[in-house]
Amino acid sequence: MTSIPTPVGTSDPRGPVFITPEAYTDMEQWHATVAELRHQAPLLRVEADGWSPFWAVTRYAGVLEVSRRNDVFWNTERSAPGPDVQYDMLESFGVDLPRTLVHLHGEIHDKYRQVASDWFRPAAVKGLQPAIDDIADEFADRLVGLDGRCDFAADIAVPFTLRVIMSIFGVPQSDERLMLELTQGLFGAADPEYLGGFDDPIKLITSSIEKFSAYFDELTADRRAHPTGDLATVIANGQVDGQPLGDVERLWYYIIVATAGHDTTSFALSGGLEQLLHHPDQLRALQDDPSLLRNAAEEMIRWTSPVRSFFRWAQQDHELDGVLIRKGDVVLTSYPSANRDEDVFVDSMQFDIRRPDADKLLSFGRGMHYCLGAQVARRELRTLLGKVLARVATIELDGEPQWSAAHFVSGVKHLPVRYTLR
Numbered sequence: 001m002t003s004i005p006t007p008v009g010t011s012d013p014r015g016p017v018f019i020t021p022e023a024y025t026d027m028e029q030w031h032a033t034v035a036e037l038r039h040q041a042p043l044l045r046v047e048a049d050g051w052s053p054f055w056a057v058t059r060y061a062g063v064l065e066v067s068r069r070n071d072v073f074w075n076t077e078r079s080a081p082g083p084d085v086q087y088d089m090l091e092s093f094g095v096d097l098p099r100t101l102v103h104l105h106g107e108i109h110d111k112y113r114q115v116a117s118d119w120f121r122p123a124a125v126k127g128l129q130p131a132i133d134d135i136a137d138e139f140a141d142r143l144v145g146l147d148g149r150c151d152f153a154a155d156i157a158v159p160f161t162l163r164v165i166m167s168i169f170g171v172p173q174s175d176e177r178l179m180l181e182l183t184q185g186l187f188g189a190a191d192p193e194y195l196g197g198f199d200d201p202i203k204l205i206t207s208s209i210e211k212f213s214a215y216f217d218e219l220t221a222d223r224r225a226h227p228t229g230d231l232a233t234v235i236a237n238g239q240v241d242g243q244p245l246g247d248v249e250r251l252w253y254y255i256i257v258a259t260a261g262h263d264t265t266s267f268a269l270s271g272g273l274e275q276l277l278h279h280p281d282q283l284r285a286l287q288d289d290p291s292l293l294r295n296a297a298e299e300m301i302r303w304t305s306p307v308r309s310f311f312r313w314a315q316q317d318h319e320l321d322g323v324l325i326r327k328g329d330v331v332l333t334s335y336p337s338a339n340r341d342e343d344v345f346v347d348s349m350q351f352d353i354r355r356p357d358a359d360k361l362l363s364f365g366r367g368m369h370y371c372l373g374a375q376v377a378r379r380e381l382r383t384l385l386g387k388v389l390a391r392v393a394t395i396e397l398d399g400e401p402q403w404s405a406a407h408f409v410s411g412v413k414h415l416p417v418r419y420t421l422r
């Protein structure tokens with residue numbers, strides 16, 4: 001069995017906190033450790049077994065600079081932080097390394113982004129609101145059938161966000177289970193709960209990619225023959241420099257939109273609700289005044305920061321936070337850390353739906369790779385939360401929340417709640 005090794009730091013013992021899946025299951029401890037680093041070593045050299053060395057960037061200003069200075073810091077095919085073995089194994093199995101928007105750089109990235117960017121413009125996303133409303137109504141109504149108790153993450157947030165992204169794609173409801181399995185296979189492979197019948201995370205990842213490939217090939221053929229105007233049609237018929245997208249690029253285009261838009265948003269919802277349950281006064285305020293929903297959604301996304309980090313590659317020597325980064329060095333942008341930077345956010349460790357600086361959040365990144373689906377995610381959060389809170393009279397925790405053990409995208413995966421309906 002090939003296992004993804006648990007990283008052991010050979011420099012600062014705190015370094016592995018950024019890449020150890022289990023470290024993200026105790027976010028209180030994680031934030032305590034990383035807050036120390038922001039003060040003592042805002043750029044920390046991390047040398048962990050199985051990983052190429054990198055610099056962890058923990059302050060807001062540093063993450064912002066790396067994100068904006070696309071001339072210096074480039075995305076590459078290893079942008080999603082992972083142990084060397086993960087990429088080496090994929091290569092040795094002959095699996096093409098990812099070529100999604102987050103793995104491309106420069107002009108070619110811009111051209112690929114343009115294929116779908118119209119779809120995600122604010123005016124177009126506004127047009128999705130009736131569909132998001134309908135889906136949110138359906139899931140909020142589920143509370144009635146669930147008899148006063150449910151796992152908000154697994155019963156509501158995960159299937160809701162999946163349904164929204166699939167409806168944007170135009171994928172039928174009957175295929176959602178498959179999409180869920182494949183997403184978890186790609187992003188949650190380090191978490192034993194998602195291993196299923198596999199004894200090996202690498203096999204799970206390669207199997208997920210193969211199944212995604214088979215599924216999307218069929219979808220492409222269908223949308224080329226019968227264009228419908230949904231996002232799948234846009235990708236299936238997308239062109240760069242007057243040529244259709246290559247097979248690999250098209251596959252990864254589907255995968256990035258399907259995967260980036262799903263777990264991320266559901267973790268923001270579940271982790272955000274968890275905080276509201278810890279702050280019943282804020283929960284009641286939201287119930288009484290839905291105009292607070294907009295800022296509350298920002299705060300939920302700031303607080304949860306479901307995308308934990310990305311890697312960028314320095315193309316030239318560059319001084320960052322007082323440290324000379326050398327050409328060829330790798331930096332890791334720690335979004336949860338930047339979002340708690342006390343130099344930027346007042347009482348940064350407090351969850352506060354009225355926080356005046358919530359819109360400074362870095363959870364969606366910045367610069368040329370700024371999250372394409374940020375407006376969709378915000379609408380999903382506001383809409384579902386508004387409808388759930390309008391239906392319940394009371395809602396409270398009904399057991400310990402559980403966190404997923406994954407270093408790239410993670411958050412609250414089980415949120416037991418008990419509630420009464422209005």
Ligand code: HEM
Nearest residue numbers: 101102260261264265268307364365366369371372373377
């Ligand atoms: C709360 C939910 C979400 C979070 C926290 C999130 C976070 C991120 C982050 C951090 C990036 C990389 C930014 C950078 O490198 O500067 C990104 C990129 C991206 N996201 Fe999201 N995302 C979310 C929801 C979504 C949704 C709903 C979709 C699609 C419907 C989506 C699609 C994408 C795509 C396609 C990219 C690649 C953009 C590029 O590289 O040009 N995301 N997201």
